[in-house]
Amino acid sequence: MKQFNTKILGTGSYMPDKILTNYDIAKRVDTSHEWIVERTGIHERRISDLSKDENPSGMAARATLKALEAANLTPNDIDCILLSSTMADQPMPNAASMLQFKLGITNNCPALDVNAACSGWMYLLPMADAMIKTGMYKHILVVGSEMLSSFNNWDDRNTCILFGDGCGVAILGRAAENEDSKIYSTVLSSDSSKKDHLALWAGGSNMKLTHELLDSKDQWMTMNGQEIFKAAVKTMAAHAEKVVKDAELTINDVDWFIPHQANLRIIEAVGQRFNFPTEKVVINVQKYANTSSATVPVALDEWIRAGKIKRGDNILLAAFGAGLTAGAVFLKY
Ligand code: ACO
Numbered sequence: 001m002k003q004f005n006t007k008i009l010g011t012g013s014y015m016p017d018k019i020l021t022n023y024d025i026a027k028r029v030d031t032s033h034e035w036i037v038e039r040t041g042i043h044e045r046r047i048s049d050l051s052k053d054e055n056p057s058g059m060a061a062r063a064t065l066k067a068l069e070a071a072n073l074t075p076n077d078i079d080c081i082l083l084s085s086t087m088a089d090q091p092m093p094n095a096a097s098m099l100q101f102k103l104g105i106t107n108n109c110p111a112l113d114v115n116a117a118c119s120g121w122m123y124l125l126p127m128a129d130a131m132i133k134t135g136m137y138k139h140i141l142v143v144g145s146e147m148l149s150s151f152n153n154w155d156d157r158n159t160c161i162l163f164g165d166g167c168g169v170a171i172l173g174r175a176a177e178n179e180d181s182k183i184y185s186t187v188l189s190s191d192s193s194k195k196d197h198l199a200l201w202a203g204g205s206n207m208k209l210t211h212e213l214l215d216s217k218d219q220w221m222t223m224n225g226q227e228i229f230k231a232a233v234k235t236m237a238a239h240a241e242k243v244v245k246d247a248e249l250t251i252n253d254v255d256w257f258i259p260h261q262a263n264l265r266i267i268e269a270v271g272q273r274f275n276f277p278t279e280k281v282v283i284n285v286q287k288y289a290n291t292s293s294a295t296v297p298v299a300l301d302e303w304i305r306a307g308k309i310k311r312g313d314n315i316l317l318a319a320f321g322a323g324l325t326a327g328a329v330f331l332k333y
Contacts, residue, residue: 004174006132007181008333009139010071011301013168014063015288016046016054022161029157036161041264045164045289048147056085056145057098059167063301064103064141071171073139075103078171081111082128083143084120084293086322087151088113099143117198118260118321119188120144120293121168125317125329126186128172143169144293151200153220162262164289168297180312181332184247187239188327194231197224198322228324232266236318237273239328244316247330251276253314254330256303260319261285261295270318292321309333 021044022033036042048054060083068075081096088095096111116123121144128140145167154160175181202219203209213219236259244251257276259267264285271281282299291298296317303309311333318328 002135003133004135005179005182006129006172007175007179008331009073009171009173010067010069011168011170011297011304012063012066012070013166013298013301014059014066015166015298016048016052016059018047018049019044020047020164025161028154029160031157031161039263039265040162041285042161042289043286046166047149048165054147054165055089056083056147056167057089057095057102059165060095060099060143060145060169061102063145063167063169064099064143067141067169067171071173073171075105076107077139078103078105078141079107079109080131080137080140081109081143082114082124082140083112083145084114084116084124085145086115086117086120086292087147095145096143116293116321116325117323118262118290118292118295119319119323119325119327120321121297122317122319122327122329123188123325125183126188129183129186132172132174138173140172141169142172142297143167144297146292146294148290148292151221153217156220158225159221159223162290164291166288166291166294166298168294168299168301170297170300183329183331184249185243186327186329187242187246189235189239190323190325191231191235192323194227194324197227197231197324198222229263229266231324232262232320233269233273235320235324235326236260236270236328239326240270240316240318241274243328243330249314254280254316255313256280256282256309257316257318258282258296258299258303260321261288261299262290293319295319
């Protein structure tokens with residue numbers, strides 16, 4: 001059977017206009033701009049406005065139009081939609097179907113949502129790669145679109161400072177025979193022994209939303225920040241090293257490292273673990289905070305559009321999230 005190499009044909013991102021600064025948050029909870037910057041590196045984040053259709057599928061539609069233009073494709077060229085969202089537009093139907101509708105796609109292509117928290121987009125890349133390689137699909141739209149403001153507890157200073165909204169997408173397709181773009185190697189994992197360290201307990205089948213629950217704090221996300229911090233550094237560093245080794249290359253061959261943007265201290269600690277030069281680490285957490293599975297595709301798109309990432313560059317991607325899920329992908333752009 002003929003095999004194809006996977007190429008990123010185009011990327012796009014969309015961030016809501018509304019900016020929420022640390023100073024704004026400090027008006028509501030007992031915190032300060034200085035504390036947030038020192039502990040996380042975050043200065044501000046974007047917040048969706050539903051009246052502008054800035055829900056996961058709405059943001060994804062705008063980001064996809066940019067990616068289609070970059071790839072020189074039209075919406076009906078997309079033959080599969082894979083969408084990661086921690087909290088999609090609504091429980092049913094899925095956001096990928098909503099996105100198909102908003103893009104005006106009429107070819108009835110499959111449309112699937114995946115929830116692996118902040119690792120969701122990373123989880124989708126190996127799946128898309130396998131489907132491109134085997135020739136199953138030609139143009140796969142891979143989306144990370146998140147509206148964390150919809151389930152952020154704005155009265156909990158431990159968590160509310162960390163998150164923001166936004167969307168990043170990539171269209172994956174076949175590299176031509178004379179091109180060397182490819183996905184070298186991937187690794188995915190989930191350590192469920194740590195599943196309770198970051199959780200949203202209510203709103204699913206286990207705990208339906210009731211009047212009593214809505215009045216109590218039990219409806220909100222809970223997080224053991226320090227445990228997540230430690231696990232994130234260890235797992236992202238190990239996964240990043242593994243994919244580079246599996247590609248039979250070395251850290252010196254990596255042109256850009258794009259880690260999940262959760263906390264600047266986590267990013268720096270991962271880089272130090274495998275002696276990675278800081279100038280090659282992509283960082284935008286200060287502007288957008290943690291947009292969950294959107295952080296990596298948004299950063300990828302920004303660095304490509306700024307002309308920093310160029311064709312032929314070797315790019316190392318890594319993420320972690322609730323689960324605790326994690327993954328890394330090493331590719332030639
Ligand atoms: N402002 C001021 N003080 C605060 C704040 C705040 N916003 N939040 C916590 N504090 C206080 C705490 O109450 C504590 O006070 P105490 O010593 O009197 O008890 C003190 O600051 C220190 O708290 P720590 O939790 O030790 O602070 P730490 O340095 O660990 O930073 C943080 C906390 C930023 C949450 C860090 O642990 C972290 O980033 N962890 C990773 C979280 C993460 O990445 N989550 C997303 C996962 S991805 C996904 O799937 C969504």
